[in-house]
Amino acid sequence: MKRTHLPLNGLRVLDAAARHLSFTRAADELAVTPAAVxxxxRALEDTLGVVLFRRTARGLELTAEGGAGLAALRGGFLQFEDAVLAMQAGQSSKALTIAAPRDLTAKWLLPRLAAIAAADGEMRFAVMTSDEGSGGPVDFTEANLDLAIRWGEGPGNLEGEALESDGFVRVARPGSEAALEIGWPGCPGDDxxxxxxxxxxxxxxDAAAAGLGRATVPELLASGDIAAGRIEVIGEAGASRVGYWIVAPLPQWRQKKVRALVDALTA
Structure with a gap:
């Protein structure tokens, strides 16, 4: 019999029925009906080609064939439980690997991770630089990532949540009269x-803060430098169809530790 064809549901019912020697009590344990048990x-007996139980005047009786494999079966279920616990152990881990564009990491992500780590001394972060800012892909499988932050119009084919922002702002050093425009790949009017x-x-x-000119940049990135007084906003913020998204494949997105970090970063 191939392992992929093991009748696991039937074996689980066999274990319960053998312990109770009662289909009714086995049904109560498994939250099904006695008829389902x-x-x-019967389906397991057909599959194995043996009789597992006999009804006698004293009640339900396990046959020799039925009892022959019970010890190994119960040991196997205990190993299944150990395997599940081992896989779930990662849920309680507070170590996460994150990929983000270099500028977002420096200007926005690291200060927030520092605050999260300060509030919980068990948190551990591995931060990788991605090329998402220039439209490149993030390989979650190869990099063993929990989360990534990407620049774009949406999460693409991944699960995701947008980082709230006021769009683009035009900034310069406070009091600067420099009129030159500072460009970067992906900026509005990139030329x-x-x-x-x-x-x-x-x-x-940083170039604007040094007095080289004026730059139109994502408000999310500039907020820290604006608050620190390194740069000031010139004019009104402009709406943007693109922005930063926290993304992950569905299996990672469902993890409790990932959801907790997403909630903390988007709070």
């Missing part, structure tokens, strides 16, 4: 002929 036992170009929005913020 009887059907499972290779812009007088100053940097690799990402985070560097654009």
């Amino acid at each position: 009887g059907q499972q036992i 290779a002929t812009m007088p100053i170009r940097v690799a990402d929005a985070g560097l654009a913020i």
Whole structure:
């Protein structure tokens, strides 16, 4: 018999019926009807080609064939329980691996992870730099990731939640009169002929803070530097159809530790 064809439901019913020597009490344990127990036992007998129980004047009796494998069967169920507990142990782990664009990591993610870790000394984070900011993919399988943060119009084919933001803001060093525009890949009006170009929005913020010019950047990235007084907002924030999304495949997304981190980051 192939392992993939093991009648696990029937074997589970056999174990319960053999312990109670009663289909009724086995049904109560398994939260099914006595008739369902009887059907499972008959189907298992047909599959195995043996008689497992006989009804006698004294009640239900286990046959020699039925009792022959019970010790190994119960040992197997205990091993199943150990396997499930081992797999669930990761749910109680507080170690998470996250991938995010370099500028988002430096400007937004790390300060928040620091606050989360300060509130819970058992938290452990591994942070990887991704190229999602330039539209590249994140390989959750190869990198063994729990979560990623990507720049785009939505979560794509993954589960996801948007990071709230006011869109784009135009920033410059406080009191600066520099009028040059600082460009970066993906910025509004991106043009290779812009007088100053940097690799990402985070560097654009730093360039503006240094007085090189004005940069239009995601408000989410600039919020910390605005609060610190390194840069100031010029004009009104502009809406954006793209933004930052926390994403993960469905199996990771369902994990309690992942959901807790998503809730903390989006609070």
